[in-house]
Amino acid sequence: MRKHAFEGLSYWIRDYWKVILLVLGLAAFLIAIGLWATRNHDLPPMEEEGVVVRFGAYGADDGPRPVVLVRMTDSRVLQLGVHRGATQYCRAGSRIGLIRRGDIVAVAPRGCALSTP
DSSP: OHHHHHHHHHHHHHHSHHHHHHHHHHHHHHHHHHHHHHHHHHSOOEEEEEEEEEEEEEEETTEEEEEEEEEOTTSOEEEEEOOTTTTTTOOTTOEEEEEEETTEEEEEEEEEOOOOO
């Protein structure tokens, strides 16, 4: 009985080895993406500041989506999506609050502080 089962299994593996490798590769890829995504959310949030370079928007099905280009303290420029109210007091050159969790950087809910002229 075992010999018959082993022979059937060996024929199946011999015929479908490419499919098995593809499924195992996809499973490993999805597990790696899941671990990366959950690792970033498990890390504590760190507050940072950046300088607003300029504003822009991307067209989407439900209307334009605002983005802001921010120069980080290490001179990198990041393009971040924002909510419409988070950049109410922002101008080019103003300081903006950021929240970093691992590799993910987002605009803080407070956005830019109200500046007095």
